[in-house]
Amino acid sequence: MDKDKQISNVAIKQVALLAIILVLTGLICFNLSLFIPSVLGAITIYVVCRRYNFYLQEEKKWKSWQSSLVLMLASLIILILPIYFIADLLIDKLGNAQVYMTKFNVFLDKIHSYIYSKTSFDILSKENMDKVKNSAGKFSTSALSGTFNTLTVVMSMYFILYFMLDRPRLFEKILSSSAPLKRANISLIGDKLRKLIMANAIGIPVVALGQGIVALIGYFIFGAPSPVLLFALTAAASMVPVVGAAIVYIPVCIFMIAEGNTGQGLGLAAYCLIVVGLTDNLLRFTLLKKLENIHPLNTVFGIIMGMNLFGFMGLIFGPILISFTLLLIQVYRNEFSDEDTPPDLKLPDNDDEEKVNLIV
Template identity: 85%
Template sequence: MNNKDKHVSSVVIKQISLLAIIIVLAGLICFNLSLFIPSVLGAITIYVVCRKYNFYLQEERKWKPSLAAFALMFASLIILILPIYFIADLLIDKLGNAQAYMAKFNVFLDKIHAYIYSKTKFDILSQENMNKLKNSVGKISTSALSGTFNTLTVVISMYFILYFMLEKPRLFERILTSSAPLKRANISLIGDKLRKLIMANAIGIPVVAVGQGIVAVIGYFIFGAPGPVLLFALTAVASVIPVVGTAIVYVPVCIFMIAEGNTAQGIGLAIYCVVVVGLTDNLLRFTLLKKLENIHPLNTVFGIIMGMNLFGFMGLIFGPILISFTLLLIQIYRNEFSDENVPPDLELPVQNDKLI
């Protein structure tokens, strides 16, 4: 082995040692500050959404940095946070009494099961499956609600962090850029893709959810569905689930109404939801979401499952972002260290107004 090989080996050893130390320290920090991870994610999300307006107010309109920061924080609270918090708080208020909720849900499920069996003689919901479904719903509800009780703490700490990001945005982005151990082109790529991912999840998902919920609740009131306000919140949440979407809520409700003897109302609601709510879903997704980042449905499914377990209802937004960002980092790793040609989807133009 010549001196050059020895020198290279020593450099590699130093790199690995330093990387190991960084990973250990970062792990300790994340473990001990894990409660603030949702706050950091939320602050970054709102920063990206408000970034263009922040620079406009500070650099073109010459607002004081603190005034611009407070104005954007207030606007984001009204437009982004309160609708999500309203839906979460509505579900907590309606489902907070777990024992009473599960008793009503069991009656609801038993009525649907009896009606389907009487008409088809097909025991699709056997007693064993019924018990499994009831237990699963109870566990999921408890887990989601317990994760959401910390929402107020998350929001307060999120805005505390966000203030310092918005007050000196150039400094914040310069710190991120200088700290990233990547090529300049890859840093710009991460900024551009992250901006698109956040806009698609922070703007696209809530708009589609609230839009479908509003359209659906009109039908719930018109056709006399039980608990229309609760169904609004459940429909809005269910709209983010790919493939099945809002049908997971309105189909059982329609069957229940028919089983109760309200056949005309149940059929009318089913037609309304399939046509009007379905049209609203397609309209919003093919107009709004197509202009934003195209996120694969599997990213959304697994992101929601992971996000709900980690962050409660806030995970509806953060979960898909984390999954997509992880896949992006894998692409960046290949681009950074592989000799292969860069895939076409990574060759994105870098513009001055993009993040970082």
């Protein structure tokens, strides 16, 4: 056989080593899959707290354990507890599932009867109504059963986070040296991930909370039933792609009109469509665009995929995974381009801020 056509020993060794690495990585991920949400959550909080961690350890000369514990406590109070209280409010209502489902069924039946009486069109057929009721019942049960799992994830997340914050330079050096990429591309990936995580971990919850608070004011003004519960539902629904908070306040408005409170129902509808809608647009086109300009389709498909893969953390890491895949395609072109001078790798966004490397 012609030696020029033979596969070199170096290539064979590279392929064999790569195969071993992939197999071992797959085994590790498969057997530790329960901790994937914890790892993703720890990475999220690490990125959010990174700048402050370096400031406390390197500028203020705090001991690493002091800085780590303070930032962990701060993240618990600022990021975790608000989500916990909203979830606790929802779970408290779902805890009385049998009693609450009766009210929920009455709520759906009144909306269905009102729409049918006005349009003579069976938008919500009996089959669909039964499906919605059954789905709500199953959701209440799964939400309760998932409470202990959530506590386990949070505890594991902070355990992992402590070791990330304790020696951050070493942690980032290990990541940087392990990546088989040019240093410029490593810095680009780190910078892009930082922006994506900040946009999803801070921007989306702030938008959700802002819409929830504005909607809560309207619920109190127009006398909506259970305004605090509706606040929690509106804040949670605002993260749902396409429909957003409208999936909560539109049925509430129809229910109020069906109850005979036509003026209040129409007033709440106008308030939510105008004020809550403007709040959503204002926050999205100011805060979210400043953090990172994420394409709406990226968010829609990312959340759908992320929720299936990672559960609640999929709200953050679903869109990131899609953006990261597109970024890796561009990195691949930069790493292995046949051109003598590969084109500068730049993502199509409007962020002209000074680039800050995540990996140092």
